[in-house]
Amino acid sequence: MGSDPTDDQHSVVIRAVELRPLTVFAVMLGREWRLALRRLTDAINPLFFFAVVATLFPLAISPQRAVLQTIGPGVVWVAALLAALLPLNALFSQDHGDGTLEQYVLAGQSLVALCIAKTVALWLVAGLPLVLVSALIAQSYAMPVEAMPTLALSLSLGSYTLCALGAVAAALTVGVQRASALIALLVLPMMVPVIIFGTRAVVLASGGEPAAGPLYLLAATATLAAVLTPLAIAAALRISLE
Amino acid sequence: MSDACLSLRNISVFRGERCLLRALDLDVSAGDAIHLIGPNGCGKTSLMRIIAGLTSAETGDVQWLGAPLRTDRDRYAQNLAWLGHNAGLKGDLTLLENLRFDNALRRNRPAAHVMAVLRRFGIESRADVMARGLSAGQRRRAALARVVLSEAFLWLLDEPFTNLDQAGQADVRALIAEHVGNGGAVLFAAHHDVDIPETRVRQLQWQTVDGQ
Numbered sequence: 001m002g003s004d005p006t007d008d009q010h011s012v013v014i015r016a017v018e019l020r021p022l023t024v025f026a027v028m029l030g031r032e033w034r035l036a037l038r039r040l041t042d043a044i045n046p047l048f049f050f051a052v053v054a055t056l057f058p059l060a061i062s063p064q065r066a067v068l069q070t071i072g073p074g075v076v077w078v079a080a081l082l083a084a085l086l087p088l089n090a091l092f093s094q095d096h097g098d099g100t101l102e103q104y105v106l107a108g109q110s111l112v113a114l115c116i117a118k119t120v121a122l123w124l125v126a127g128l129p130l131v132l133v134s135a136l137i138a139q140s141y142a143m144p145v146e147a148m149p150t151l152a153l154s155l156s157l158g159s160y161t162l163c164a165l166g167a168v169a170a171a172l173t174v175g176v177q178r179a180s181a182l183i184a185l186l187v188l189p190m191m192v193p194v195i196i197f198g199t200r201a202v203v204l205a206s207g208g209e210p211a212a213g214p215l216y217l218l219a220a221t222a223t224l225a226a227v228l229t230p231l232a233i234a235a236a237l238r239i240s241l242e
Numbered sequence: 243m244s245d246a247c248l249s250l251r252n253i254s255v256f257r258g259e260r261c262l263l264r265a266l267d268l269d270v271s272a273g274d275a276i277h278l279i280g281p282n283g284c285g286k287t288s289l290m291r292i293i294a295g296l297t298s299a300e301t302g303d304v305q306w307l308g309a310p311l312r313t314d315r316d317r318y319a320q321n322l323a324w325l326g327h328n329a330g331l332k333g334d335l336t337l338l339e340n341l342r343f344d345n346a347l348r349r350n351r352p353a354a355h356v357m358a359v360l361r362r363f364g365i366e367s368r369a370d371v372m373a374r375g376l377s378a379g380q381r382r383r384a385a386l387a388r389v390v391l392s393e394a395f396l397w398l399l400d401e402p403f404t405n406l407d408q409a410g411q412a413d414v415r416a417l418i419a420e421h422v423g424n425g426g427a428v429l430f431a432a433h434h435d436v437d438i439p440e441t442r443v444r445q446l447q448w449q450t451v452d453g454q
Contacts, residue, residue: 012272012426014247014307014395017320017348027346031335038334099328103388106294107347108320242297 021113028114032121042087043125050083050130054137065142072141073202076151077158077195079137080130084159085187087126088166089173089180091118092237096174105241115233119167119226127159143206150205154198154215157222161194162187164225171236194221246271247427248396252302253292255285263289265302268446270396270429275422275441278431280448286431287327290400293429294324323394325402329381330388333374337365337384340373341391348392356391363387363413378405386414397421399430415439 036043057075058068095101104114131152138151169186173179201214246269255263262285270276278286291297293304295311295318303310306318331340338356345356360366363383368376376384382405389397397418403411418428419441430436436443 012393012395012421012424014321016317019316023350024347027343031332031339031343034339035332035334097328098332099326099330100332102294102296102324102326102328103330103344105296106319106322106324107344108316108318108322109347110316 017108019110021110024107024109024113025117028117029121032118033124036121036125042090044129046083046086046126047129047133049086050079050133051137053079053082055140058140068141069143069206072138072143073151073199073206076134076137076141077155077199077202080134080155080159081162081188081191081195083130084126084162085166085180085184087122088170088183088187091122091167091170092174092240093170093179096240101174101237102241105238111234111237112230115167115171115230115237119164119230119233122167123160123163127156127163130159131155143202144208146208147202147205150211150215151202154201154211154218157215157218158191158194158198161218161222161225162191164222164229165190168229168232168236171233171240174237174240194218197221247307248293249305249308250293250302251305253289253299253304254301255288255292256300257285257288263448270427272395272425272427273422274427275418275438275443276427276429277436277443277445278429278448279433279435279445281433284448286433286448287400290398290429290431294322294398295319296324321395323389323392323397325385325389325397325399327400329373329385331373331376331381331384333372335373336370337373337376337380338369341384341388344388345391348394351391359387359390362390379407379410382406383410386417390417395426397426397428397430399428401432402430403432403434403436 054075057071061067061071092101095104105111107114134151134155135148138148143151166183166187169183170179172186173182176182197214197217201211201218204211204214248270250266250268253263253266254261266289268276278289280286288297292299295304295315305311311318331337335343337360341356341360342353345351357366357369360369363386365380365383365387368380373381373384382402386402389399402414406414415436415438418430419439421428422438422441
Protein backbone atom coordinates (compact mmCIF):
# COMPACT_ATOMS: atom_id res chain seq x y z
CA MET A 1 0.00 0.00 0.00
CA GLY A 2 3.01 2.25 0.49
CA SER A 3 3.51 2.82 -3.23
CA ASP A 4 -0.15 3.62 -3.67
CA PRO A 5 -0.28 6.79 -5.80
CA THR A 6 -3.55 7.73 -4.08
CA ASP A 7 -1.69 8.46 -0.87
CA ASP A 8 -1.73 12.07 -2.03
CA GLN A 9 -4.04 13.81 0.44
CA HIS A 10 -5.87 15.77 -2.21
CA SER A 11 -7.29 13.15 -4.47
CA VAL A 12 -10.15 10.88 -3.65
CA VAL A 13 -10.45 7.78 -5.76
CA ILE A 14 -12.21 4.45 -5.73
CA ARG A 15 -9.79 1.91 -4.40
CA ALA A 16 -9.58 -1.75 -3.53
CA VAL A 17 -8.11 -2.27 -0.10
CA GLU A 18 -6.56 -5.62 0.70
CA LEU A 19 -8.35 -7.64 3.34
CA ARG A 20 -6.29 -8.01 6.52
CA PRO A 21 -8.24 -10.54 8.58
CA LEU A 22 -5.39 -11.18 11.03
CA THR A 23 -4.91 -7.48 11.75
CA VAL A 24 -8.65 -7.04 12.10
CA PHE A 25 -8.78 -9.96 14.52
CA ALA A 26 -5.90 -8.62 16.62
CA VAL A 27 -7.20 -5.05 16.72
CA MET A 28 -10.71 -6.16 17.66
CA LEU A 29 -9.46 -8.57 20.31
CA GLY A 30 -7.36 -5.80 21.88
CA ARG A 31 -10.32 -3.43 21.86
CA GLU A 32 -12.70 -5.93 23.45
CA TRP A 33 -10.11 -6.81 26.08
CA ARG A 34 -9.62 -3.16 26.95
CA LEU A 35 -13.38 -2.66 27.16
CA ALA A 36 -13.69 -5.66 29.49
CA LEU A 37 -11.02 -4.22 31.78
CA ARG A 38 -12.83 -0.88 31.87
CA ARG A 39 -16.08 -2.64 32.81
CA LEU A 40 -14.56 -4.99 35.34
CA THR A 41 -17.74 -5.29 37.40
CA ASP A 42 -19.61 -6.63 34.37
CA ALA A 43 -16.79 -9.06 33.74
CA ILE A 44 -16.71 -10.55 37.22
CA ASN A 45 -20.49 -10.90 37.62
CA PRO A 46 -20.56 -14.39 36.02
CA LEU A 47 -17.76 -15.44 38.35
CA PHE A 48 -19.72 -14.45 41.45
CA PHE A 49 -22.84 -16.09 40.08
CA PHE A 50 -20.91 -19.32 39.51
CA ALA A 51 -19.41 -19.31 43.01
CA VAL A 52 -22.70 -18.53 44.74
CA VAL A 53 -24.77 -21.12 42.82
CA ALA A 54 -22.17 -23.82 43.38
CA THR A 55 -22.06 -22.99 47.09
CA LEU A 56 -25.85 -23.21 47.47
CA PHE A 57 -26.14 -26.84 46.42
CA PRO A 58 -24.37 -28.41 49.42
CA LEU A 59 -26.51 -26.22 51.67
CA ALA A 60 -29.71 -27.30 49.96
CA ILE A 61 -28.96 -30.99 49.50
CA SER A 62 -26.47 -32.38 51.96
CA PRO A 63 -22.92 -31.63 53.04
CA GLN A 64 -22.07 -35.35 53.19
CA ARG A 65 -18.91 -36.21 51.34
CA ALA A 66 -20.44 -39.07 49.33
CA VAL A 67 -23.35 -36.91 48.17
CA LEU A 68 -21.07 -34.04 47.24
CA GLN A 69 -18.86 -36.34 45.21
CA THR A 70 -21.88 -37.65 43.32
CA ILE A 71 -23.40 -34.28 42.44
CA GLY A 72 -20.09 -32.36 42.10
CA PRO A 73 -19.37 -32.78 38.37
CA GLY A 74 -22.94 -32.01 37.36
CA VAL A 75 -23.29 -28.98 39.62
CA VAL A 76 -19.99 -27.46 38.54
CA TRP A 77 -20.79 -27.95 34.87
CA VAL A 78 -24.35 -26.66 34.95
CA ALA A 79 -23.47 -23.68 37.16
CA ALA A 80 -20.55 -22.76 34.89
CA LEU A 81 -22.68 -22.87 31.76
CA LEU A 82 -25.45 -20.81 33.32
CA ALA A 83 -22.88 -18.27 34.46
CA ALA A 84 -21.41 -18.11 30.95
CA LEU A 85 -24.88 -17.23 29.62
CA LEU A 86 -24.99 -13.99 31.59
CA PRO A 87 -22.81 -11.76 29.37
CA LEU A 88 -24.34 -12.99 26.10
CA ASN A 89 -27.17 -10.49 26.01
CA ALA A 90 -24.81 -7.52 26.01
CA LEU A 91 -22.44 -9.02 23.44
CA PHE A 92 -23.89 -7.32 20.37
CA SER A 93 -26.76 -5.28 21.77
CA GLN A 94 -24.34 -2.67 23.14
CA ASP A 95 -22.61 -2.44 19.77
CA HIS A 96 -26.02 -2.07 18.18
CA GLY A 97 -27.08 0.65 20.61
CA ASP A 98 -24.04 2.88 20.21
CA GLY A 99 -23.80 2.50 16.43
CA THR A 100 -20.50 0.63 16.37
CA LEU A 101 -22.15 -2.45 14.88
CA GLU A 102 -22.99 -0.52 11.71
CA GLN A 103 -19.38 0.59 11.52
CA TYR A 104 -18.14 -3.00 11.89
CA VAL A 105 -20.43 -4.19 9.11
CA LEU A 106 -19.41 -1.30 6.85
CA ALA A 107 -15.68 -1.39 7.66
CA GLY A 108 -14.95 -3.16 4.38
CA GLN A 109 -12.91 -5.73 6.25
CA SER A 110 -13.75 -9.32 7.12
CA LEU A 111 -16.84 -9.30 9.34
CA VAL A 112 -16.14 -12.96 10.05
CA ALA A 113 -12.73 -12.08 11.51
CA LEU A 114 -14.39 -9.44 13.69
CA CYS A 115 -16.92 -12.03 14.87
CA ILE A 116 -14.20 -14.55 15.71
CA ALA A 117 -12.43 -11.86 17.73
CA LYS A 118 -15.64 -11.03 19.59
CA THR A 119 -16.19 -14.71 20.40
CA VAL A 120 -12.62 -15.29 21.58
CA ALA A 121 -12.76 -12.12 23.69
CA LEU A 122 -16.05 -13.28 25.19
CA TRP A 123 -14.49 -16.61 26.11
CA LEU A 124 -11.40 -14.96 27.62
CA VAL A 125 -13.61 -12.75 29.77
CA ALA A 126 -16.53 -15.05 30.57
CA GLY A 127 -15.28 -18.59 29.99
CA LEU A 128 -11.65 -18.80 31.06
CA PRO A 129 -12.13 -17.29 34.56
CA LEU A 130 -14.87 -19.85 35.21
CA VAL A 131 -12.46 -22.64 34.28
CA LEU A 132 -9.90 -21.29 36.73
CA VAL A 133 -12.40 -20.88 39.57
CA SER A 134 -13.94 -24.30 38.90
CA ALA A 135 -10.82 -25.95 40.34
CA LEU A 136 -11.47 -24.23 43.67
CA ILE A 137 -15.14 -25.12 43.66
CA ALA A 138 -14.41 -28.73 42.72
CA GLN A 139 -12.20 -28.89 45.82
CA SER A 140 -15.18 -28.07 47.98
CA TYR A 141 -17.07 -30.95 46.33
CA ALA A 142 -14.30 -33.32 47.40
CA MET A 143 -13.33 -34.03 43.82
CA PRO A 144 -10.00 -35.88 43.57
CA VAL A 145 -7.03 -33.79 42.46
CA GLU A 146 -6.39 -36.18 39.54
CA ALA A 147 -9.70 -35.11 38.01
CA MET A 148 -8.78 -31.40 37.96
CA PRO A 149 -7.00 -31.38 34.57
CA THR A 150 -9.94 -33.19 32.99
CA LEU A 151 -12.39 -30.80 34.61
CA ALA A 152 -10.43 -27.76 33.40
CA LEU A 153 -9.98 -29.11 29.88
CA SER A 154 -13.60 -30.23 29.51
CA LEU A 155 -14.92 -26.92 30.86
CA SER A 156 -12.61 -24.96 28.54
CA LEU A 157 -13.91 -26.81 25.50
CA GLY A 158 -17.51 -26.70 26.70
CA SER A 159 -17.45 -23.02 27.56
CA TYR A 160 -15.94 -22.14 24.19
CA THR A 161 -18.73 -24.07 22.48
CA LEU A 162 -21.23 -22.17 24.59
CA CYS A 163 -19.65 -18.80 23.78
CA ALA A 164 -19.68 -19.59 20.05
CA LEU A 165 -23.28 -20.83 19.99
CA GLY A 166 -24.31 -18.04 22.34
CA ALA A 167 -22.79 -15.46 20.02
CA VAL A 168 -25.00 -16.73 17.20
CA ALA A 169 -28.07 -16.43 19.42
CA ALA A 170 -26.96 -12.98 20.57
CA ALA A 171 -26.46 -11.89 16.96
CA LEU A 172 -29.90 -13.17 15.99
CA THR A 173 -31.57 -11.31 18.85
CA VAL A 174 -29.86 -7.94 18.38
CA GLY A 175 -32.56 -5.31 18.64
CA VAL A 176 -34.93 -7.62 20.52
CA GLN A 177 -35.95 -6.20 23.87
CA ARG A 178 -34.91 -8.27 26.91
CA ALA A 179 -33.47 -11.07 24.85
CA SER A 180 -31.73 -12.88 27.72
CA ALA A 181 -34.41 -15.53 28.17
CA LEU A 182 -34.66 -16.04 24.42
CA ILE A 183 -30.90 -16.52 24.16
CA ALA A 184 -30.99 -19.13 26.95
CA LEU A 185 -33.86 -20.92 25.20
CA LEU A 186 -31.94 -20.98 21.92
CA VAL A 187 -28.60 -22.05 23.35
CA LEU A 188 -29.23 -24.45 26.23
CA PRO A 189 -30.95 -27.20 24.19
CA MET A 190 -27.95 -27.23 21.86
CA MET A 191 -25.66 -27.59 24.86
CA VAL A 192 -27.23 -30.88 25.98
CA PRO A 193 -24.66 -33.15 24.27
CA VAL A 194 -21.82 -30.97 25.56
CA ILE A 195 -23.07 -31.27 29.14
CA ILE A 196 -23.44 -35.04 28.81
CA PHE A 197 -19.90 -35.51 27.46
CA GLY A 198 -18.44 -32.95 29.85
CA THR A 199 -19.85 -34.37 33.07
CA ARG A 200 -19.11 -37.91 31.86
CA ALA A 201 -15.46 -36.99 31.37
CA VAL A 202 -15.23 -35.55 34.88
CA VAL A 203 -17.01 -38.54 36.45
CA LEU A 204 -14.66 -40.95 34.67
CA ALA A 205 -11.59 -38.97 35.72
CA SER A 206 -12.83 -38.80 39.32
CA GLY A 207 -13.10 -42.59 39.36
CA GLY A 208 -9.54 -42.91 38.06
CA GLU A 209 -10.62 -44.13 34.63
CA PRO A 210 -9.45 -42.75 31.25
CA ALA A 211 -11.62 -39.85 30.08
CA ALA A 212 -10.21 -39.48 26.57
CA GLY A 213 -13.39 -40.61 24.81
CA PRO A 214 -15.77 -37.87 25.98
CA LEU A 215 -12.93 -35.32 25.78
CA TYR A 216 -12.41 -36.10 22.08
CA LEU A 217 -16.12 -35.61 21.47
CA LEU A 218 -16.03 -32.30 23.36
CA ALA A 219 -13.03 -31.20 21.30
CA ALA A 220 -14.83 -32.14 18.10
CA THR A 221 -17.90 -30.14 19.11
CA ALA A 222 -15.81 -27.13 20.09
CA THR A 223 -13.87 -27.25 16.81
CA LEU A 224 -17.06 -27.50 14.81
CA ALA A 225 -18.54 -24.55 16.69
CA ALA A 226 -15.36 -22.49 16.39
CA VAL A 227 -15.20 -22.99 12.63
CA LEU A 228 -18.85 -22.73 11.63
CA THR A 229 -20.39 -20.21 14.01
CA PRO A 230 -18.41 -17.12 12.86
CA LEU A 231 -20.09 -17.40 9.46
CA ALA A 232 -23.48 -17.70 11.15
CA ILE A 233 -22.75 -14.78 13.48
CA ALA A 234 -21.75 -12.52 10.59
CA ALA A 235 -24.85 -13.47 8.60
CA ALA A 236 -27.10 -13.04 11.63
CA LEU A 237 -25.68 -9.58 12.32
CA ARG A 238 -26.38 -8.44 8.78
CA ILE A 239 -29.94 -9.72 9.07
CA SER A 240 -30.45 -8.10 12.46
CA LEU A 241 -29.43 -4.70 11.12
CA GLU A 242 -32.12 -4.76 8.42
CA MET B 243 -23.50 3.35 -20.02
CA SER B 244 -22.47 6.32 -17.96
CA ASP B 245 -19.61 7.17 -15.63
CA ALA B 246 -21.86 6.73 -12.60
CA CYS B 247 -20.20 4.80 -9.78
CA LEU B 248 -23.33 4.26 -7.79
CA SER B 249 -26.68 3.68 -9.43
CA LEU B 250 -30.05 3.26 -7.83
CA ARG B 251 -32.60 1.57 -10.05
CA ASN B 252 -36.30 1.49 -9.29
CA ILE B 253 -35.79 1.73 -5.52
CA SER B 254 -38.88 1.81 -3.33
CA VAL B 255 -38.91 2.38 0.40
CA PHE B 256 -41.66 1.00 2.58
CA ARG B 257 -42.33 1.38 6.25
CA GLY B 258 -44.75 -1.37 7.12
CA GLU B 259 -47.48 -1.10 4.52
CA ARG B 260 -46.79 2.53 3.77
CA CYS B 261 -44.82 3.41 0.69
CA LEU B 262 -42.44 6.25 1.46
CA LEU B 263 -40.67 6.38 -1.84
CA ARG B 264 -41.54 4.83 -5.17
CA ALA B 265 -39.35 3.85 -8.11
CA LEU B 266 -36.36 6.08 -7.49
CA ASP B 267 -33.58 6.16 -10.07
CA LEU B 268 -30.41 7.97 -9.11
CA ASP B 269 -26.88 8.08 -10.46
CA VAL B 270 -23.96 9.25 -8.38
CA SER B 271 -20.62 10.07 -10.00
CA ALA B 272 -17.34 11.51 -8.83
CA GLY B 273 -17.77 15.15 -7.84
CA ASP B 274 -21.45 14.84 -6.98
CA ALA B 275 -23.03 16.35 -3.91
CA ILE B 276 -26.57 15.15 -3.39
CA HIS B 277 -28.88 16.49 -0.73
CA LEU B 278 -31.83 14.36 0.35
CA ILE B 279 -34.32 16.86 1.67
CA GLY B 280 -37.68 16.19 3.21
CA PRO B 281 -39.60 16.40 6.48
CA ASN B 282 -39.05 14.09 9.45
CA GLY B 283 -40.23 10.54 8.90
CA CYS B 284 -40.27 10.80 5.11
CA GLY B 285 -37.80 7.95 4.71
CA LYS B 286 -34.46 9.73 4.31
CA THR B 287 -32.72 7.46 6.78
CA SER B 288 -34.36 4.36 5.31
CA LEU B 289 -33.09 5.33 1.87
CA MET B 290 -29.61 6.06 3.24
CA ARG B 291 -29.50 2.64 4.89
CA ILE B 292 -30.50 1.01 1.61
CA ILE B 293 -27.76 2.88 -0.22
CA ALA B 294 -25.25 1.85 2.45
CA GLY B 295 -26.29 -1.76 1.97
CA LEU B 296 -27.43 -2.09 5.59
CA THR B 297 -31.00 -2.76 4.49
CA SER B 298 -32.16 -4.33 1.27
CA ALA B 299 -34.74 -2.49 -0.79
CA GLU B 300 -38.25 -3.83 -1.31
CA THR B 301 -37.90 -3.32 -5.05
CA GLY B 302 -35.08 -2.48 -7.39
CA ASP B 303 -31.40 -2.60 -6.60
CA VAL B 304 -28.36 -0.53 -5.81
CA GLN B 305 -25.38 -1.00 -8.09
CA TRP B 306 -21.78 -0.17 -7.38
CA LEU B 307 -19.57 0.03 -10.50
CA GLY B 308 -22.29 -1.72 -12.47
CA ALA B 309 -22.74 -4.72 -10.18
CA PRO B 310 -25.36 -5.20 -7.45
CA LEU B 311 -24.06 -4.42 -3.97
CA ARG B 312 -24.29 -7.93 -2.63
CA THR B 313 -21.82 -9.31 -5.17
CA ASP B 314 -18.94 -7.69 -3.33
CA ARG B 315 -20.01 -5.95 -0.14
CA ASP B 316 -16.48 -5.50 1.18
CA ARG B 317 -15.17 -3.71 -1.91
CA TYR B 318 -18.12 -1.36 -1.74
CA ALA B 319 -17.78 -0.76 1.99
CA GLN B 320 -14.09 0.06 1.57
CA ASN B 321 -15.12 3.04 -0.54
CA LEU B 322 -17.93 4.07 1.76
CA ALA B 323 -17.96 6.21 4.88
CA TRP B 324 -21.17 5.99 6.87
CA LEU B 325 -22.30 8.59 9.37
CA GLY B 326 -25.42 7.30 11.11
CA HIS B 327 -27.58 8.69 13.89
CA ASN B 328 -25.37 7.13 16.53
CA ALA B 329 -21.78 8.28 16.60
CA GLY B 330 -20.42 4.73 16.77
CA LEU B 331 -18.18 5.49 19.74
CA LYS B 332 -17.54 3.16 22.65
CA GLY B 333 -18.27 5.11 25.83
CA ASP B 334 -15.65 3.20 27.81
CA LEU B 335 -12.84 3.99 25.40
CA THR B 336 -11.19 7.36 25.00
CA LEU B 337 -11.89 9.40 21.89
CA LEU B 338 -8.42 8.62 20.57
CA GLU B 339 -8.76 4.87 21.24
CA ASN B 340 -12.06 4.89 19.39
CA LEU B 341 -10.67 6.60 16.32
CA ARG B 342 -7.44 4.60 16.34
CA PHE B 343 -9.53 1.46 16.03
CA ASP B 344 -11.43 2.82 13.05
CA ASN B 345 -8.19 4.00 11.53
CA ALA B 346 -6.66 0.52 11.96
CA LEU B 347 -9.60 -1.04 10.12
CA ARG B 348 -9.43 1.53 7.35
CA ARG B 349 -6.35 3.29 5.97
CA ASN B 350 -4.12 2.56 8.95
CA ARG B 351 -2.45 5.98 8.97
CA PRO B 352 0.15 6.89 11.59
CA ALA B 353 -1.01 8.13 14.98
CA ALA B 354 0.08 11.69 14.19
CA HIS B 355 -2.34 11.76 11.29
CA VAL B 356 -5.22 10.74 13.56
CA MET B 357 -4.33 13.58 15.93
CA ALA B 358 -4.15 16.00 13.00
CA VAL B 359 -7.68 15.07 11.99
CA LEU B 360 -8.88 15.51 15.58
CA ARG B 361 -7.24 18.94 15.59
CA ARG B 362 -9.06 19.85 12.42
CA PHE B 363 -12.34 19.17 14.21
CA GLY B 364 -11.27 21.07 17.31
CA ILE B 365 -11.47 18.06 19.58
CA GLU B 366 -7.79 17.19 20.01
CA SER B 367 -7.89 18.44 23.60
CA ARG B 368 -10.55 15.79 24.29
CA ALA B 369 -8.48 12.95 22.82
CA ASP B 370 -7.90 11.25 26.18
CA VAL B 371 -11.42 11.75 27.51
CA MET B 372 -13.71 8.73 27.69
CA ALA B 373 -16.18 9.00 24.84
CA ARG B 374 -19.12 8.89 27.26
CA GLY B 375 -17.87 12.20 28.69
CA LEU B 376 -18.13 13.99 25.36
CA SER B 377 -20.97 16.34 24.54
CA ALA B 378 -23.38 15.48 21.73
CA GLY B 379 -21.69 17.98 19.45
CA GLN B 380 -18.25 16.59 20.22
CA ARG B 381 -19.48 13.09 19.49
CA ARG B 382 -20.77 14.24 16.15
CA ARG B 383 -17.43 15.88 15.40
CA ALA B 384 -15.70 12.62 16.31
CA ALA B 385 -17.99 10.72 13.93
CA LEU B 386 -17.15 13.23 11.19
CA ALA B 387 -13.46 12.80 11.99
CA ARG B 388 -13.91 9.09 11.34
CA VAL B 389 -15.47 9.87 7.97
CA VAL B 390 -12.41 11.94 7.06
CA LEU B 391 -10.02 9.27 8.38
CA SER B 392 -11.64 6.61 6.20
CA GLU B 393 -10.53 8.53 3.08
CA ALA B 394 -13.45 6.85 1.37
CA PHE B 395 -14.76 7.91 -2.02
CA LEU B 396 -18.44 7.98 -1.16
CA TRP B 397 -19.70 9.67 1.99
CA LEU B 398 -23.17 8.86 3.26
CA LEU B 399 -24.01 11.41 5.93
CA ASP B 400 -27.32 11.06 7.69
CA GLU B 401 -28.20 14.39 9.30
CA PRO B 402 -24.58 15.56 9.62
CA PHE B 403 -25.61 18.97 10.99
CA THR B 404 -27.50 17.86 14.10
CA ASN B 405 -26.05 18.88 17.46
CA LEU B 406 -23.44 21.10 15.84
CA ASP B 407 -23.01 24.80 16.59
CA GLN B 408 -22.81 27.42 13.82
CA ALA B 409 -19.08 26.99 13.38
CA GLY B 410 -19.43 23.23 13.33
CA GLN B 411 -22.11 23.39 10.67
CA ALA B 412 -19.92 25.66 8.57
CA ASP B 413 -17.09 23.16 8.98
CA VAL B 414 -19.28 20.35 7.67
CA ARG B 415 -20.29 22.45 4.66
CA ALA B 416 -16.63 23.20 3.96
CA LEU B 417 -15.77 19.55 4.42
CA ILE B 418 -18.37 18.44 1.89
CA ALA B 419 -17.19 21.10 -0.57
CA GLU B 420 -13.60 19.96 -0.17
CA HIS B 421 -14.42 16.29 -0.62
CA VAL B 422 -16.48 16.95 -3.72
CA GLY B 423 -13.78 19.25 -5.04
CA ASN B 424 -11.23 16.48 -4.62
CA GLY B 425 -13.28 14.16 -6.77
CA GLY B 426 -15.27 12.36 -4.09
CA ALA B 427 -19.03 12.01 -3.84
CA VAL B 428 -21.31 12.95 -0.96
CA LEU B 429 -24.89 12.05 -0.24
CA PHE B 430 -26.31 13.78 2.77
CA ALA B 431 -29.72 13.92 4.37
CA ALA B 432 -30.94 17.07 6.07
CA HIS B 433 -34.43 18.41 6.58
CA HIS B 434 -33.44 22.03 5.89
CA ASP B 435 -31.82 23.88 3.00
CA VAL B 436 -28.06 23.74 2.94
CA ASP B 437 -25.71 25.93 0.91
CA ILE B 438 -22.44 24.23 0.19
CA PRO B 439 -19.79 26.80 -0.81
CA GLU B 440 -18.61 26.65 -4.43
CA THR B 441 -20.44 23.40 -5.02
CA ARG B 442 -23.43 22.54 -7.11
CA VAL B 443 -25.73 20.47 -4.95
CA ARG B 444 -28.38 18.27 -6.49
CA GLN B 445 -31.45 18.24 -4.32
CA LEU B 446 -33.58 15.18 -4.04
CA GLN B 447 -36.85 16.51 -2.72
CA TRP B 448 -39.52 14.24 -1.31
CA GLN B 449 -42.96 14.43 -2.81
CA THR B 450 -45.87 12.77 -1.14
CA VAL B 451 -46.89 9.44 -2.55
CA ASP B 452 -49.85 7.21 -1.76
CA GLY B 453 -51.86 10.22 -0.70
CA GLN B 454 -50.20 10.23 2.73
